[in-house]
Amino acid sequence: QKEVEQNSGPLSVPEGAIASLNCTYSDRGSQSFFWYRQYSGKSPELIMFIYSNGDKEDGRFTAQLNKASQYVSLLIRDSQPSDSATYLCAVRTLNAGNMLTFGGGTRLMVKP
Amino acid sequence: SQTIHQWPATLVQPVGSPLSLECTVEGTSNPNLYWYRQAAGRGLQLLFYSVGIGQISSEVPQNLSASRPQDRQFILSSKKLLLSDSGFYLCAWRGLSSGNTIYFGEGSWLTVV
Numbered sequence: 001q002k003e004v005e006q007n008s009g010p011l012s013v014p015e016g017a018i019a020s021l022n023c024t025y026s027d028r029g030s031q032s033f034f035w036y037r038q039y040s041g042k043s044p045e046l047i048m049f050i051y052s053n054g055d056k057e058d059g060r061f062t063a064q065l066n067k068a069s070q071y072v073s074l075l076i077r078d079s080q081p082s083d084s085a086t087y088l089c090a091v092r093t094l095n096a097g098n099m100l101t102f103g104g105g106t107r108l109m110v111k112p
Numbered sequence: 113s114q115t116i117h118q119w120p121a122t123l124v125q126p127v128g129s130p131l132s133l134e135c136t137v138e139g140t141s142n143p144n145l146y147w148y149r150q151a152a153g154r155g156l157q158l159l160f161y162s163v164g165i166g167q168i169s170s171e172v173p174q175n176l177s178a179s180r181p182q183d184r185q186f187i188l189s190s191k192k193l194l195l196s197d198s199g200f201y202l203c204a205w206r207g208l209s210s211g212n213t214i215y216f217g218e219g220s221w222l223t224v225v
Contacts, residue, residue, distance in 0.1 A: 041221075044156075045216070049213060092212055099158060099161070099171075100214055102155050104155040105155060
């Protein structure tokens with residue numbers, strides 16, 4: 001079982017819709033959770049992070065964490081074609097030497 | 113503000129040739145530094161990390177090596193490249209001021225032919 005799992009996609013949504021990206025992790029000791037966006041051929045850039053159960057909002061982005069279900073998600077409201085990218089979920093776990101473990105990423109396509 | 117730079121941005125190397133990728137961080141002291149590799153269509157694989165000068169931890173045994181000659185400089189090297197070394201190499205840093213977040217450099221595309 002992979003430590004951090006994401007559906008590779010592509011996830012296709014129309015412009016203006018809500019895109020929902022999901023991530024599950026295997027280690028219950030995971031402490032913090034990160035979402036990165038990676039455009040084709042570019043390096044990942046941080047969108048946001050979340051530490052506590054519940055929702056965290058930043059502009060059009062909302063991260064949701066449910067530690068009991070070992071599930072973290074990213075919602076993108078009013079999706080724009082410029083949001084088309086691969087979204088990487090990353091998890092920091094003390095048992096892994098406090099390193100970030102990345103999922104394989106979900107490719108999002110926002111169609112005009 | 114903190115910035116991270118790595119170079120070269122792209123390179124094409126023949127099998128068996130050496131490799132040197134360099135990364136520098138500005139605006140922070142004693143950062144944790146990382147080298148990741150991303151093969152085509154795949155996730156990020158941690159190769160090396162360093163918590164200080166001369167301190168290198170290897171996550172994946174292979175023909176690559178890393179060095180940290182200065183506090184804010186991290187170098188990825190190979191004596192003889194393999195075809196399987198092709199990929200997108202990313203340097204990243206984490207400092208006290210960034211909390212638990214790591215930030216990536218621009219990346220280096222390596223094609224071994």
